[in-house]
Amino acid sequence: MSRQDVINVLNELRSLELASIIQYMKHHYEAQGMESPAISGQFKDSAMDEMRHAESLGERINYLGGEPTKQPSEIFTGGDLRKMIADDLRVERHAIGKYREYIELMFREQDHVSRLMLERILEDEEKHEDTWITDLARQEAPAMA
Ligand SMILES: [Fe+2]
Ligand SMILES: [Fe+2]
Secondary structure, eight states: OOOHHHHHHHHOOOOOOOHHHHHHHHHHHHHHHHHHHHHHHHHHHHHHHHHHHHHHHHHHHHHHTTOOOOOOOOOOOOOOHHHHHHHHHHHHHHHHHHHHHHHHHHTTTTTTHHHHHHHHHHHHHHHHHHHHHHHHHHHOOOOOO
16 A cells, blocks of 8 residues: 555545534534534534544654645535434444545554554544434433323
């Protein structure tokens, strides 16, 4: 695997992060209108985590001599709160799959600095996944009297 291949992998992940930032910020504003302050705050906090991830990836790409991408991957917005959370959960699960795959790849390539960075990001993505699983269960639970 060449250095350019490593840069391409990191840029693929950065595209996912850029899409997540946009998706979470949009959901943050939309949820404000739905009077869901708790979930609206979770969307904002998640967006800020994704910004840190995009920045870490960008710095590593830059260090390796590449150009950090500005191109987000696909963005899912719109619908009610339940759909937003379901979209976010799906996106996080997709990201988790990619991070796990590329952590293995970086290990095989013995790029342990990149691997460690991806492992730290994966830890955040698993927390995001857990947040949306919990929120989705709350959305589906029968209303308490
Ligand atoms: Fe992220
Ligand atoms: Fe995430």
